[in-house]
Structure formats: structure tokens, C-alpha cells
Amino acid sequence: MKNLQTGDQTLVKTMNKSIILKLIADKGPVSRAQISKVTGLNKATVSTQALELINDNFVYEIGVGKSSGGRKPVMIYFNNLAGYSIGIDLGVNYILGVLTDLSGNIIEEITKPLNGINFDYIIKNIISTIENLIHMAPDSPYGIVGIGIGVPGIVDKNGNILFAPNLKWTQINVKKIIEDTFNIPTRIENEANAGAYGEQLYGAGKNIDNIIYISIGIGIGAGIMINNTLYTGSSGISGEIGHLSIEANGIKCSCGNRGCWELYASESVLLSEVEKHQALTDEDGKNIESIINEARNGNIKVLQILNTIGEYIGIGLTNIINTFNPETIIIGNRMAQFANWLTNPIEHMLEERLSTYHKNNTQIYFSELGNYSCALGASYFSISNFFSNKKLTVI
Template structure:
């Protein structure tokens, strides 16, 4: 029993030291002792362990405060790498990050179809390219995280992805068999929320909702600094709020879903009827070019998409009373055209008590939030051996 207690205490203390170095490096052993409350001998022993594992390095001496110059320690963020994937309806965006979440390499692929055989093939090509870049390190690629536009359970099974036409797809099992490393599969909006909370626009907020506005709309919910998943792991399908009682039929089986009126697919569909762009190849990027040129039809369409975004956000804010809303994914590129109609609708429809305490932000990472959050899931799984949560 004593041995078990000793091992647990050491693991807890090692976790504290590692997290202190990760968040505050460069830092000396004395500073770690002061910040953590651990005695200097314990800190020194645990730092030695972490240096043997190549997770911590000495980088030279710092300024003296009167005695010997302290040796400064640094978290070795390139001891390993993680792959994060944003699996969209018509694209794959995959990133290789170091252990601190910095993007080292990126691969983008267009998807011409959504069959599992085609997507799995394209996905393995992208991952293989990144694997080769990350292998030359102590731990190599420590894991793969994939954000998908659909409902996933707690075991990583893709239960239903309507825009991909997928049901009961075991992508996790396929990738683990292919690469023999840990794989995390999560809803893309939850992954995006996680990325923004750890690295991006949501770092300072304890309660936030991330709105992923792409081909569809998904939401990731952070409550008390933690990602909220719901009892079955499928929370956040707010793109399927009904905002038009007798509206268009949705692939989910419902009518009048929010994402039918304020998503990239809604935008592209409505743009087909604009006379000023009828001879163009209509894409999000080509519409942005037209708006930049002053095309009033396109600008008006962006405004209408923003108004519907505001209507959906009214429901979200009334339900959760969040500190912050972060808008990400592809439509975050329309920030300068969406922000005013969104704010106008919220001012009209929300009680001032909600609006006065709310911050509306756009993603720090634009289209990269999901991929970064997915990579972060794998990094956290890797570090779980050194981390102990004490509640």
C-alpha cells in the first residue's frame, strides 16, 4: 500500500512540474519550487526524470538574484508530434503540430465524393505525408485526431454524418489498424471549440460556445473550462435548431434547420439565383472577391446569411448565457460582412442582460480550429501518462 501511495504522489508531483514548465518556460528549478510549493530536492529529482524522457531541456543560465546563476529549463515541444485532421464534406485539412500546438506542416485535399472508400484513401494519403515529417523525433507521431461533421459516440464511432451520407462508420478502427497509434475521433465543432479554448480566441473564457459555420453548422460547448459532451457524447447539434417551422427539408429528417439558412451550402445555393454571378464558378472565394469589388447583390446575400446567423445565435445565447461566442470554420472568412447583421439581430432580439455581458469573436485560426483541436486531443492523451487529475 505504501508503494502505491508513493507512486501516486510522485505521479501527481511530476504532473505539476511538467505543467509548470510547459506553461512558464524558460524557468529555473527554484522558480518551479516556488510556484508549485514542492521542495527543491523533489523538483530536482522530477526534472531529472523529465530530462531523461527528453520532455525537458536545459537551455543555459538566467540572471542571478545574488547567488549562482540559475540553469533555465525549457519544455521540449519537438520531442513528439501530433496529427490533427479536419474532415470536411468537400475537403480534408490535416496538420502536423508539435507538442505545444504549433503547426509544422499542413496538407489540404479536395474531396470530389464522400464514399468511405474514397475518403479513407485520401485521408491515408494526407496522414502518410505528415507521418514522414514527424518521425524524426524522440516519440515520433504520438497520435491522430480527426474532427468529423457528424455525431460521434464516446468510443469514437461515427454514428451519423448526414452531409457525408455516413452512418455507423468506424474510422477510428480503420486508422488504428493502419498506423498502430492512438486515434481520437470527435465531432468537428467540439474539436474546434477545444482548439480555440486551448490555443485561440477562447483562452480567457470559462464558458463559451464555438459555432462552426461550414457546409453545415455545428457547435462546441465549453462550460467551466471543460468541453461539454452530453450523456452520450453527442451534444451540440444546434445546426438543427428549427428556425422556420414549415421550412426546407433537411437531410437530418427535420424541416427548417438553422444550417439550411446560414451555412456555406445555404450561401452557395442562394448565390445561384444572383444575376451578377450567373456566369461564374460560384465558390465561397469567388463570392468574397465579388464582395470586395463592391458587388451589391453578393454583399446583400452575405448580409442575409448574417441575419439568419443572428437568429440562430439568439437561441444559443438564450439557452446557455455564455461569456463568449466564437464563430469559426469557412464562413469566418466573411467576418467583416457578417458581424454587423449578427450584432443588429442580437440587439433586437436579446434582453440586454444577455447582450451586455457577451463577447462575439471570430476564430483566431479561421479554418484551422478543428484540425488544431483534434491534434490537441492526441497530445493530451499522450501526456495523460504524466498527468493526474485530482478533483
């Protein structure tokens, strides 16, 4: 019984410390008296736990606040610079790496184009990106607390990449390679799942319990958040929405299916259609940035291609809304940069195909984080794992 009581006391202490730390992170700077009032914990408990958090470098005192009478209170602030996390968004044709503090603020970033899908080539570029971000990190008590990598493929619950069709990868253990190289805890996650977390924590999905994040890059994936929890399916591989068939006898896909949504509504389609129709005035600049410039300049061919892609995006969204009836859909990844030209054709398709009941109950937004949704979500996973190992909760 004595051991059980000791265990109970340890658990309660840990829970109290998490409650206090989260409040400081969310509301700081706050005084010990404010913490006691908001949490209902007695002042002695707050003082003891706050001192432990100060000794652990997770919070610090920043001077005195205003007083309503008597001695001015000492204010406590979350030390978001106690450590740093690395988030990697691995695209098929790019790598985006960010160094964030423990609050998810971007401190440094690196973007690299990828000119091939050879595994050794991509791993070399991932490693060099991580190395550079580590060197950029300021000194801190905990250093780099973790690495998160979002990948465009099916990832199981152990972080194994089962299949990444656009990279032509099968059964790849990137987690082991990165951990063996850097000796830093690493989390591998599907890029759309990471993006869903990024948007819910820091972007358009804030304070929304039920969202579906649609990542439209070279392929299309979905991160499904139900009651603030990521839905991963029975084996952890849900969300491969880009391989939903929208044409029964359509184009053959590398996944083995035909008529997959991503073959009609993705960045790869945009790039191939622009080349096919010789839509760019600058033939040396066949990339997203040059296509955006052409759209801004009113290039008719580019605008027609974007309109068609927008209609196909709308068709896919119709199926998703009919299936899930989500509170919010967020469109992210690199195609979100074309929001100005995709919004009208998407809305036209939804107006034409959805029932009034579904139309009126789902809000559709484009990402507030732009290209950073996945990288920030991947960084969050590492931060969360770090605090979880300390038996603490912040985010």
C-alpha cells in the same frame, strides 16, 4: 497497508512530476529554484523529478540564467519537439491536415478539396493526407504520438460516427480503420467539439471558462464548454445546433427535420444562393475564395446574399443566447472568413430580438484561428491522450 502507502507515494510522485512539467511548459525557461518557489515543492523533489523529465526527453537544460548573487542557475525548457501530433479537419468539401509539435504549433499543413462524399474516396484521401504528414515529420524521440480527426457528424463517446448527414454516413468506425492502417492511437471527435478546444486553448477563447463555439461550414455544429469542460450530453452527442428549427414549415433536411438552421445560414446555402442568382462574374470559380473576392469588390448580389445569411445566423444565435446565457460565443469554420460582411446583420438581429440583460452579458467573436480551430483541437486531443498515458499533464 504497505502496498497502500507505496501506491500513495507513487501517486504523489506522479502529481509532482505533472506540476513541474506543466510549469516548465507554461513558464519556461525556469530554474529549479524558481520551480521550487512557485510550486512549494522542496528542492530535492524538484531536482529528482526534473532529472527524470530530462531523461524522458520532455524537458532539457539550455544554459545559465541571470543570478542575483552566487552561482548562476541552469534553466530548464519544455521540449515541445519531443514528438508530433496530427490533426485532421474533415469537411464535407475539403480535408485540412496539420502536423503540430507538442505545444500545438503548426509545423506542416496540407489542404485538399473533396469532390464527393463516397466513403472509400474520403477515407483514401484521409489516409494519404496522414501518410504525407508522417513523412514530413522531423525525427524525434517519440515520433507521431497520435492522430485526431474532427468529423462533421454525431460521434459517440467511443469515437464511432453514428450519423453524419451531410456526408450521408451512418454507423462508421473510422477510428479502427486509421489505427489498423498506421498503428498510431487515434481519436475521433465531432468537429465543433474539436474546434471549441482549439479556440479555448490557442484562439479567441483563451482564459474564458464558458464558451460556445459555433462551427459554420457546409453544416452547423456547436462545441459547448462549461467551466472549462466540454459538455457532451448524456450519450456524448450534444451540440447538433444546426438542426434547431428556425422555420416551422421550412425546407426538409437530410436529418429528418424541417427548417433546420443550417439550411438557411451555412456555407452550403452561400454556395447554392450564389449559383442560383448567378452572382459571380467568374462562373468558373464558384468557391469560397472567389466569393470573398467578389464581396471585396462590392458585388451587390453577393453582399445581399451575405446579409441575408448573417441575419439567419443572428436568429440562431438569439436562440442559443436565450438558452445558455454564455459568457462568449465564437463563430468559426470557413464562414468565419466573411466576418466583415456578417457582423452587421448579426448584430442587427441580436439588437432587435434579445433582451438588454442577455445582450450585455455575452460577447461574440469570430475565430482567431481561422480555418485551423478544428484541426488544432483534434491535434490537442492526441497530445493530451499521449501525456495522459504517461500519467502527465501539460495542457
